[in-house]
Amino acid sequence: MNFQLEELPDNSITEAKLVRYLSARIGALFSSVSEMLEDVELNDSAISVGDTLLAQGFQYEVMAETAEPHLVTAGGLKLRVLADASERMSLTAFGADPLGNEDSVPALQKAARAANEAQATLVARGRFKLLGNGLVELTTDCDFSGAVFDCSAWSGRFVFGRKNSAETYGPDSAVVRLLMSSQDLDVGSSRFSGWFGRPEVSDSFVIIYTEQDFYTYRSETKKRIELNRVYKDGVVSSPLRYSLAGVNVSSVKVFRMEDRRRTVKGLTLDIRNNAESNEYVRVSTSLLDLDVRFIQDENIYTPRNPTYVYFAECCQVRARTEMQWAIRNESFNYAYNFQLNTCYDIEITPHADGEGWGATGNNLCQRVTLRDGVLSRVDFHQPFMEWLRLRNMVVGHSGILVTALGTLDLDTVTFHARNMASRSDGFVKGRGDTGGFCDGDLLMRNITIISNKGVGDLELFLHSQSSGTAKPAGTPIEYRFWRRIVVDGLDYRSQLNVPQRLWVRPGKIQFADASIAVCEELTVHNAHGSGLNVEVNLDDRLPSKESLFALKLDLENMVGETIATQGNNANFRVLASIRNCRGFGQEDGIAFKPQAPGEYTMTGGCVSRIDCLGTRPPIAPVLLQAYGTVIVDTHDDRDLVTASQNGDIRLLDCTFRVPVLDRLATLLGALLERPKFFVNGARKRWPLGEDLHGKPGNLELPHSPREGQKVRLVMGYTSNSTAAEVELLIPAVGGRTVFAGFHEDDEPGLGILHRTAETTLAVSGPVWFRYLRLG
Incomplete structure (x- = not known):
C-alpha cells in the first residue's frame, strides 16, 4: 500500500474513529437515526465536511461547524439531510419519533424548512405526536399517506403557503x-x-x-x-359582471402564481380529546391539491363552531377534506368546520360520514365548487361571485344560505330536513344581514328532498332580510331575489303520515330597509311530490325589469298539489306556459289558480279545477287557453271552473270527467271548443235547457254562459229521421242570433235566439226547437 502516515489523523485515533473515517468515504451505515444521533464518537475528528452518512436508509451530509444544520449528533457533528434519488425527504430522517412517544413538532418544522428549500417532497410514515402550539409551514409537495399526526395536545397548525409574498400597489x-x-x-x-x-x-x-x-x-x-x-x-x-369604468381603485394586491401545481397527500390528523384548537390547517396559496383527513369521535367539541380548515386568498386550489363524525355544537344544529375567505377558483370535496361538515362563515369568494361530499350546511356571509357549484352532494337540515353575485348551480343534490333542526324552514335561503339579495341565477337539477320534520311546511327557497341592509346609492347590484330560477328534476319525499307541503314561492319577499325585486323567470320541470305547491304571489312586489310580461313562468311535467298566481299590480303581468302537469297519488288533478294579470297557456295534463277568482277578482285581464287538458272532479263540491269579468278562459279539445252532469254547470263561464264529457265513466253529451218539443219558448241554462260560446241546437227526432243540428253563437245579454233551421214539414225557416237574461235564452221562429247541447 502506498500511503503516507501524515494522511492519518492524530495519534489519539481509536479503532472506532478509524472505522468511521474510512466508512464515511463510502457512506457510514447506521441501523437507525437515533443510533447515529446518540453516537458520541461521531464528531469532526472522525468525519470530514462533505462526507456522507447513511442511517436507516437516509442520507446525511456533514456540514461545516459554522453552518446551520438540520441535525447535530451527540458528538457535535452537524448534519444536513439529503433528498433521495426521487427528490424525497423523510420526516423520520430529521429525528421525529415514528412511534408517537416523543414530541415531533421540532423535527417536523426542520423537515418542512429543509423540504421547502430543496423543493423536495416531504414524506412521513408512522404515528407522530405533536405538542405545544408551533406552526408547520410548507411550500412544497408532501406525501403523508402512511402517517397519522396525534393532535390531541396541539394548538398549532399546518400552513400551506406561497413561496413568494404578495405585493400591494397603492393608488x-x-x-x-x-x-x-x-x-x-x-x-x-x-x-x-x-x-x-x-x-x-x-x-x-x-x-x-x-x-x-x-x-x-x-x-x-x-x-x-x-x-x-x-x-x-x-x-x-x-x-x-359590473362595469369598472369610472370606479376609483384604491389598491391592487398581487399574488404571483406558483410555478407548478403541488400536491399534499394523506394528511391525517387525530384530533380526539383536543379542546384547545380552532384551526388545524390553513391554506393560502395557488395551484395546490390537498388531501386532509380528521379522526374524531362523537364527543361534543368545546370550541364553539371550530374551523378546522381555513382557505384564505387561494387561487386554483383543489381539496379533499374527510371527517369520520359530524362535528356539532351542543344544540346539535350545525358546525363551522371549514371556511373560505377571498378565494378564487377553488374546488372542495367535503367527504364525511353522518351529518357531515358545515361550510360556514365564508366571505367574498369567486368560482367555488363543492362536489361528491356531505355538508350540514353551506353559508356565505358575504357574496359569492360568478358561481357557486354543488355537484353530487348531500346537504343537511340547515340548507344553503347565501348572498349571490353570480349563479348558484346545484346538480344532483339531496337535502335532508330533520326534526331536531330549527333551520329546516327552507333549503336555499338569502342571508338576511345583507338584505337577502341574490343578483344571479339559481339553477337546480336532479334535486331530492327527504323530510322527517314533523312540524311546519318547507320552502324550496326562502328570502329573508333584517334591518341595517339598505341599498347604497350608486351600487351596480340589482337588488332582487334571483334573476332566473330554473328547477329541472325535483323529487320531494316525506317520511311522515301527516300532510306536509313543500312550497315553491319566488314572490315570498321580506320587507325591510332594502326593496328586493322578484325574479324575471321561474322554470319548474320534472318536479314530483305529494305536497308540492308552486305559488307566485306578486302582491306589492317589485318586478326585476319593466316589460310587457315582467315574469315568465314555465312549468312542465309537474306532479303536485297546486299551481297558483296572484297580484295586485295591473302592470306586473305573467306570461305562463304550463305543460303536462297533474295531481299526486289518488288526486289525479292539480289545482290551478291563475289570478295574477297575464296570459297563460296550458297544454295536456290533468287539473282538478281552474279558479281565476279566488278571494278577489283579478285587477287586470287574466287570459287562459288550455289545449287537450283533462279536468276532473275531486268530489269536494268546488266549482270546476271559476271565471270572472277579467278571467277569460278558453278550453280547447279538453276532456271533463264528473260523477253527474250537474257538476258541469260552471264550465259555461269559459269558452269551450270541441269538449268531451264523461259522466261516471261513460261519454255523454251535455244538454242545455229543457226539451221544447218543436215549439218556441225559453231555455233556462244552469249557469251564465260566455258571450261567443258555440253551442249546437238540436232539431227534429232520430226516430223519424228528422234530427238535425245547427251551430250557434250565444250573444251578450239583450243580443240576438239569427240562424237557418227547419220545421216539421222539412220546410226551411229562420230562427232567432234572443238572450233575455244571464241564464235565459228565448227561441222563436218557424223552427222545430228541441234543446241546446255541448259535446
Whole structure:
C-alpha cells in the first residue's frame, strides 16, 4: 500500500474513529437515526465536511461547524439531510419519533424548512405526536399517506403557503393608474388593456380594492372588491359582471402564481380529546391539491363552531377534506368546520360520514365548487361571485344560505330536513344581514328532498332580510331575489303520515330597509311530490325589469298539489306556459289558480279545477287557453271552473270527467271548443235547457254562459229521421242570433235566439226547437 502516515489523523485515533473515517468515504451505515444521533464518537475528528452518512436508509451530509444544520449528533457533528434519488425527504430522517412517544413538532418544522428549500417532497410514515402550539409551514409537495399526526395536545397548525409574498400597489402606483386608464372596463370585458406588457401583474391572482359602495352588511357599507386571475398582457379569466369604468381603485394586491401545481397527500390528523384548537390547517396559496383527513369521535367539541380548515386568498386550489363524525355544537344544529375567505377558483370535496361538515362563515369568494361530499350546511356571509357549484352532494337540515353575485348551480343534490333542526324552514335561503339579495341565477337539477320534520311546511327557497341592509346609492347590484330560477328534476319525499307541503314561492319577499325585486323567470320541470305547491304571489312586489310580461313562468311535467298566481299590480303581468302537469297519488288533478294579470297557456295534463277568482277578482285581464287538458272532479263540491269579468278562459279539445252532469254547470263561464264529457265513466253529451218539443219558448241554462260560446241546437227526432243540428253563437245579454233551421214539414225557416237574461235564452221562429247541447 502506498500511503503516507501524515494522511492519518492524530495519534489519539481509536479503532472506532478509524472505522468511521474510512466508512464515511463510502457512506457510514447506521441501523437507525437515533443510533447515529446518540453516537458520541461521531464528531469532526472522525468525519470530514462533505462526507456522507447513511442511517436507516437516509442520507446525511456533514456540514461545516459554522453552518446551520438540520441535525447535530451527540458528538457535535452537524448534519444536513439529503433528498433521495426521487427528490424525497423523510420526516423520520430529521429525528421525529415514528412511534408517537416523543414530541415531533421540532423535527417536523426542520423537515418542512429543509423540504421547502430543496423543493423536495416531504414524506412521513408512522404515528407522530405533536405538542405545544408551533406552526408547520410548507411550500412544497408532501406525501403523508402512511402517517397519522396525534393532535390531541396541539394548538398549532399546518400552513400551506406561497413561496413568494404578495405585493400591494397603492393608488399612486403604475399598476393602479394603468388599470383605471384602461378603455375596456365595461360589463363583459375580459381584458384590462392598461395592464398590457406589465410584468407586475402577469401570471397572477389579483384582488382589486375600490372606493365604490357596493352593499350593506349588518349596517356597514361594504366597498366593491374584484377578484381575478390575470394572464399575459392584461387578459383575465373572469369577465366583468359590473362595469369598472369610472370606479376609483384604491389598491391592487398581487399574488404571483406558483410555478407548478403541488400536491399534499394523506394528511391525517387525530384530533380526539383536543379542546384547545380552532384551526388545524390553513391554506393560502395557488395551484395546490390537498388531501386532509380528521379522526374524531362523537364527543361534543368545546370550541364553539371550530374551523378546522381555513382557505384564505387561494387561487386554483383543489381539496379533499374527510371527517369520520359530524362535528356539532351542543344544540346539535350545525358546525363551522371549514371556511373560505377571498378565494378564487377553488374546488372542495367535503367527504364525511353522518351529518357531515358545515361550510360556514365564508366571505367574498369567486368560482367555488363543492362536489361528491356531505355538508350540514353551506353559508356565505358575504357574496359569492360568478358561481357557486354543488355537484353530487348531500346537504343537511340547515340548507344553503347565501348572498349571490353570480349563479348558484346545484346538480344532483339531496337535502335532508330533520326534526331536531330549527333551520329546516327552507333549503336555499338569502342571508338576511345583507338584505337577502341574490343578483344571479339559481339553477337546480336532479334535486331530492327527504323530510322527517314533523312540524311546519318547507320552502324550496326562502328570502329573508333584517334591518341595517339598505341599498347604497350608486351600487351596480340589482337588488332582487334571483334573476332566473330554473328547477329541472325535483323529487320531494316525506317520511311522515301527516300532510306536509313543500312550497315553491319566488314572490315570498321580506320587507325591510332594502326593496328586493322578484325574479324575471321561474322554470319548474320534472318536479314530483305529494305536497308540492308552486305559488307566485306578486302582491306589492317589485318586478326585476319593466316589460310587457315582467315574469315568465314555465312549468312542465309537474306532479303536485297546486299551481297558483296572484297580484295586485295591473302592470306586473305573467306570461305562463304550463305543460303536462297533474295531481299526486289518488288526486289525479292539480289545482290551478291563475289570478295574477297575464296570459297563460296550458297544454295536456290533468287539473282538478281552474279558479281565476279566488278571494278577489283579478285587477287586470287574466287570459287562459288550455289545449287537450283533462279536468276532473275531486268530489269536494268546488266549482270546476271559476271565471270572472277579467278571467277569460278558453278550453280547447279538453276532456271533463264528473260523477253527474250537474257538476258541469260552471264550465259555461269559459269558452269551450270541441269538449268531451264523461259522466261516471261513460261519454255523454251535455244538454242545455229543457226539451221544447218543436215549439218556441225559453231555455233556462244552469249557469251564465260566455258571450261567443258555440253551442249546437238540436232539431227534429232520430226516430223519424228528422234530427238535425245547427251551430250557434250565444250573444251578450239583450243580443240576438239569427240562424237557418227547419220545421216539421222539412220546410226551411229562420230562427232567432234572443238572450233575455244571464241564464235565459228565448227561441222563436218557424223552427222545430228541441234543446241546446255541448259535446
